[in-house]
Amino acid sequence: MAKYPFLQEASDYIQETKFGFDEFDRPEMIHIINRAAEKLENELKGKVYSNLDEYEIEIMTFLVSLLLIKSIGLEEVSKKCSLFEAMRVEKFLSSDLSNERSSQKKRLLVEKIFQELFNINIDFDSKSSICKLSVPDYLHRASRMHEQEWKLINRSVKDGFVYLDIDEAVRLVRNELSNLIYTRIKNMKVYDVPISIKLKADELRKKYAGHYVHRNQFKILDYPPCIKHAMEAINKGENLPHSARFMLATYLLAIGKTEENVIEIFKNSPDYNEKITRYQVEHLAGKKGSHIKYSVPSCDRLKSEDLCYAVRECENLINPIQFGRRKIT
Amino acid sequence: MNQIENTNENNKFLTEVFRKYYFENKYFPYLYSIEKREFGYRRFDSMVVRHLSFKNIGELVAELVRNVPLDVYYSNAYYGFPSNPINEKQWEGADLIFDIDLKDLDIPCFQDHTYYVCNLCGFVNSEHKLCVNCDRGKTSDISLPCKRCFTAIKKEAGKLHEFLRSDLGIQDKFIEIFFSGNAGFHFHVNDPSIRILDSNSRANVTDYIIGNGFMCESIGVRKYGNGFLIKLPKSGIMTGWRKKISSSLGINQKSELKLRHIVETNGGYDGFRNEINRIAKKFGVQLDSQVTNDIHRVFRLPDSINGKSGLTKMKCDDLESFNPNNDACLLSDSEVCINLKTKLKINLKNCNFKLENTIEKVPSYVAAYLICKGLATISKNQ
Numbered sequence A: 001m002a003k004y005p006f007l008q009e010a011s012d013y014i015q016e017t018k019f020g021f022d023e024f025d026r027p028e029m030i031h032i033i034n035r036a037a038e039k040l041e042n043e044l045k046g047k048v049y050s051n052l053d054e055y056e057i058e059i060m061t062f063l064v065s066l067l068l069i070k071s072i073g074l075e076e077v078s079k080k081c082s083l084f085e086a087m088r089v090e091k092f093l094s095s096d097l098s099n100e101r102s103s104q105k106k107r108l109l110v111e112k113i114f115q116e117l118f119n120i121n122i123d124f125d126s127k128s129s130i131c132k133l134s135v136p137d138y139l140h141r142a143s144r145m146h147e148q149e150w151k152l153i154n155r156s157v158k159d160g161f162v163y164l165d166i167d168e169a170v171r172l173v174r175n176e177l178s179n180l181i182y183t184r185i186k187n188m189k190v191y192d193v194p195i196s197i198k199l200k201a202d203e204l205r206k207k208y209a210g211h212y213v214h215r216n217q218f219k220i221l222d223y224p225p226c227i228k229h230a231m232e233a234i235n236k237g238e239n240l241p242h243s244a245r246f247m248l249a250t251y252l253l254a255i256g257k258t259e260e261n262v263i264e265i266f267k268n269s270p271d272y273n274e275k276i277t278r279y280q281v282e283h284l285a286g287k288k289g290s291h292i293k294y295s296v297p298s299c300d301r302l303k304s305e306d307l308c309y310a311v312r313e314c315e316n317l318i319n320p321i322q323f324g325r326r327k328i329t
Numbered sequence B: 001m002n003q004i005e006n007t008n009e010n011n012k013f014l015t016e017v018f019r020k021y022y023f024e025n026k027y028f029p030y031l032y033s034i035e036k037r038e039f040g041y042r043r044f045d046s047m048v049v050r051h052l053s054f055k056n057i058g059e060l061v062a063e064l065v066r067n068v069p070l071d072v073y074y075s076n077a078y079y080g081f082p083s084n085p086i087n088e089k090q091w092e093g094a095d096l097i098f099d100i101d102l103k104d105l106d107i108p109c110f111q112d113h114t115y116y117v118c119n120l121c122g123f124v125n126s127e128h129k130l131c132v133n134c135d136r137g138k139t140s141d142i143s144l145p146c147k148r149c150f151t152a153i154k155k156e157a158g159k160l161h162e163f164l165r166s167d168l169g170i171q172d173k174f175i176e177i178f179f180s181g182n183a184g185f186h187f188h189v190n191d192p193s194i195r196i197l198d199s200n201s202r203a204n205v206t207d208y209i210i211g212n213g214f215m216c217e218s219i220g221v222r223k224y225g226n227g228f229l230i231k232l233p234k235s236g237i238m239t240g241w242r243k244k245i246s247s248s249l250g251i252n253q254k255s256e257l258k259l260r261h262i263v264e265t266n267g268g269y270d271g272f273r274n275e276i277n278r279i280a281k282k283f284g285v286q287l288d289s290q291v292t293n294d295i296h297r298v299f300r301l302p303d304s305i306n307g308k309s310g311l312t313k314m315k316c317d318d319l320e321s322f323n324p325n326n327d328a329c330l331l332s333d334s335e336v337c338i339n340l341k342t343k344l345k346i347n348l349k350n351c352n353f354k355l356e357n358t359i360e361k362v363p364s365y366v367a368a369y370l371i372c373k374g375l376a377t378i379s380k381n382q
Helices: A008-016 A021-025 A027-044 A055-072 A075-099 A103-118 A135-142 A166-172 A174-187 A195-212 A225-235 A242-254 A259-266 A274-284 A299-304 B008-024 B057-067 B108-113 B147-167 B199-210 B240-249 B256-265 B269-283 B289-293 B364-372
Strands: A123-125 A130-134 A156-158 A161-165 A218-220 A325-327 B039-042 B048-052 B071-075 B077-079 B091-094 B096-101 B114-118 B139-143 B175-179 B184-189 B221-224 B227-230 B298-300 B335-340 B344-348 B351-355 B359-363 B376-378
Touching: A008 A055, A021 A027, A021 A055, A021 A195, A027 A055, A027 A075, A027 A195, A055 A075, A055 A174, A055 A195, A075 A103, A075 A166, A075 A174, A075 A195, A103 A123, A103 A174, A130 A135, A130 A166, A135 A161, A135 A166, A135 B199, A156 B147, A156 B240, A161 A166, A166 A174, A225 A242, A225 A259, A242 A259, A242 A274, A259 A274, A299 B199, A299 B289, B008 B057, B008 B364, B008 B376, B071 B077, B096 B147, B096 B199, B096 B289, B108 B114, B108 B147, B147 B175, B147 B184, B147 B199, B199 B289, B221 B269, B227 B256, B227 B269, B240 B269, B256 B269, B335 B364, B344 B364, B351 B359, B359 B364, B364 B376
Parallel strands: none
Antiparallel strands: A123 A130, A130 A161, A156 A161, A218 A325, B039 B048, B039 B071, B071 B298, B077 B091, B096 B184, B114 B139, B175 B184, B221 B227, B335 B359, B335 B376, B344 B351
16 A cells, blocks of 8 residues: 555545544644655756655655645656656566565456556466556557557567566556546645745745746757658648648648748649638648547658658657757746 | 539549449448547548537438448547537546558558649649649559558558557557558557547557657666766566567667667667667557547548548458458449549459459449549440
8 A cells, every 4th residue: 555545545534533634734734744755846957756664655645746746736747647646556566466465456457556556357377477468458458658669569478468577568558547646636625735845845836936937838840851841742742641731730830930931832732622621721730520639640640651750860759849949938 | 621523423432332332331230339439521522521420320320321431530628518619518528549651651562552643733643743744733642552552551550559558558448440441551449448548648659659758768778978878777678678678689688788889889878878769669569649639630431431532441350360451441333424533453352353454344442432532424325
């Protein structure tokens, strides 16, 4: 329970002890609040907090961390701390599954984390330490991961099952665990936050709020090769496939071009029809039809559709939108 | 776009033979959960009607017999409200569908039976990509697939079937193979656990089957500085693509030294990666990834007529023995006169037709095939 304070057993423990939130204002609880704050600061600095204490302390620290994050009220803090909390668990879980000698305990852990929490039927062979899960269960999780190694083709696959070693299986659920913690924070309804936690949250907010003001403001210095290629083709009057038009239009809209700018570029298409082009561009911009603004397809998707012309600078990018951009300071 | 020369006689003839077909073949046994599907069709004037829904097969057949479309489509998706606009349909899942098309395979004889039909004047020639008659029109490639073409595509379909069964573990009862009615095969997978996969997960499956994105690291070859090192994965190299690649290289879990030698022989990490890509292309299946990845697409309805050929999208129980030009040719035998635009030879319903005259009397299924391909028109003098 100390390592996995998000499990139902931990909530049951708090309920059984009839612990009330106002008790956090008692002087002997200050070390728990300070410990939770220390953990958060570690996470905000991009470090996994590895210290491990008695299970009562860990459960309380986890609860205070959630209250602190909720009270800080910054989206970025919630997301980052959820991720690092998940990475902390990942570390413990990998180590427990590798080092625990009792196969019964290992199985119990797999059952608690994978089956009860995430509804994944995972078959764990404690002798070989290999986990087996169904292809759909794998795909639901792995398709959100951008690293090439998580593509199904790079996995050990047979008869509808994917075989992973312990570290891989645990890594697979990291995002899900992070989302679970994030959702818990988001759904927490706390009307009376204890004063001591509120004061600590105010202190942390002042310290970290400035870190997130200018995030996500970028200037594009160069177009990625996939976009350049599509632009060249269209300038030569070549007929671009639908997928390439989609990529080009969503990219240009994403970097701030107006719909008029985009329509102008498509004028060179051999089958150009202003009415249709306008409707489609406005649709992609979220101004027509479903009113959803479409995102630029990922590099992975473009590779699948034969639209990728990667150069060295494309390495490690997951979306063309990341190419050639510089942060505006 | 269809290639049918838009004349009253052509449209009237096709409408009659198609209507007769829908009247006599009103069962659609491979259409499941009809009330949850979106339907659409293409009319003879090329206009597309979408967002239709039917409560039962009877309603669908009534519509087909009444309006006689050129092509009929239905969604791979299951919707709560199939006739609503796309963002209000309430998506509940979608069959996973694969499309293998002759045009994507590099078949040597393909050009030998390809005709170029002018999109403006309908003139046909077998050599020029620009119309030599009106001098203005772009042409469309129209192919009359031969036995060799079908053998090649069936081989590709067999590879796909094996991927679905052996690698992805999909049971045969969830896989239905259809001849598309023209030049390809559609694989419909309606396994409930697959139905809920999103577009990214489907793209992951497509890449697996095509052989896209295999990393040398997956069989233990890692880049290290300017060189490489070998570290075989704990989860083994004897399953899935790892097995296909390692078997092709002649290595197994204990062949570290041999693998090192192979990488060196290929000129190091980069050369080895090129070799892996070449092998992956050989084992992968050529298919249209966009079709499979789309969770809101409409597909030709099984047992409906393909307006590009007059053949039927037909369930295929045994790939090897299936003969598209015979088994999917279901239109009537009654004879009609056609004006041929070019001399040609075809085989339909196990009969050879050597058509050399400008006007020929042929069975309706031959007439429909050639009119749909844009290679003939119905003769005014019957």
